[in-house]
Amino acid sequence: MSPLSSRTRLATVSALTALGAFASLGTATAAEPALNGEWAPFTRCPVDAPAMLAADGLARTPQCVVSTSTSGTIKLGNTTVVTGKTNLQIGIVQNADGTSSVVAPPGGALIAEPATVPGGLFGLMCPSAIPVITGICESLENSSLNKITATMESVGAPYDFNQTAGILTDMPIVALPVRIHLENPLLGSKCYIGTAANPIVLRPENRDYPAFDMSFFQGNGTVDPAGEMSRINLTGSTQNDSTFAVPGATGCGLNVGLINLAVNAKTGLPSASGKNSVTLDNTQTYLTGLNAPGTAAPRAGEVLAQHWHSATR
Template sequence: MNINGLKVPIPSGSLNIAGGVAYRENPDAEFGFDQIFIPPTDGTKGVYSTPIEVPGGIFGLGIPFPGGLTTIKATVEPVALPTVDAFQLGVTLPARLKISNPLLGGNCYLGSASNPIMFKLGVSENGVLEEVPGFPDTAAVRNVTHADQTFAVPGASGCGLFGALNWAVNLRANVPSSSGHNSLTTTSDVFNIGADSLRTQ
């Protein structure tokens, strides 16, 4: 991920999206139907993420400090259900980034429910199609490259007491950052499994 020059590597397994896709008839849609994402019933919106450490920490210098005071971690949190295209393997994810550091409190974010970061990940490089033993109607596509260079990143909110450190997070993260100054590239394994296969397991 690159936010206006701030580059953040994304470790393998940091973000997973899982759920069902149902089809609703819509004569005005391109193929005559809409794809509706159905999340699990665990309150996650079908998005599972782990904190990602921001290189350089709070000062951008990578200088360690007792108690982790200079460490910054960012976690992708969905603010609404993602949109999943099971045919084109695309994903649109309205999200916010939770910024974690002992000095910033527990409510520091880039983006919000009313002003989310809109990741629109389309396939930029096709992966390798594989079979999954035991699931005859399954498409497993390995190493699919997704990319988005259109999303904007809002300024910080809720950082420090009464937002007193919003300015510091904005300075460190180079935000607000408009569309065209940011990018995200991911490599994913995508699994499409027919509902009938799952019902028999």
């Protein structure tokens, strides 16, 4: 397959590469492998997942996607948090009928640095008209117990892909169900905004067009214009969603009911659609796959996995 036809084919699925827009925070994972050359960003691509291995290269084409951002913000009700580095990685199975499905890594699709909530626990629930909470507020001011971090976690597979939206602007790209884990000694270990049953569902959109370029490489990651692998690079775009609703906090503190009530009252939760937003700045997104998966049929998924493993070091 020529470089031009490869570019045309991969551009069709480049909508999927905007996925990093909605990863504001994330969870930690085990140590990731180091990969050579052009494979380097794809440390968590789920190449060994059954759905990826079963992709035959004809009816189903396997690909890897990674999207990162070094900064951004998320606003939930009355609270805005500055986010740190984010990283979203998934496998994509592109179907011949134009649909696609996502395959998440074993540890979840997104990870990132936890963010510090402004004002800590004091800012999150004080002042309060609840006497018990007032006592906690008095003990929190200038206390080391005040610090609170927020971590966003995937709670389900992404869905509702719009391939065209990924290379355009102001169109929802995909739906991502998440929850936010609030951590502080007084909140306990099960304090969340959103749950698996009632998640926050983010639907990111490009606010500007990303820069586009493409590279070719051998299966082991070595750059080669005649290589069997292609990589699309989409960089520099800002992505945003302000349509999602946010449920109230649950599971917070030993006296769960009172702490939930105080956090929700001060933070303005639950918060309806239009009152919340997430923005990721300068997203860097990469998509890779076989140049001509049909030539590897019916083992395209297995060949992709072999190439990924050959690049580990």
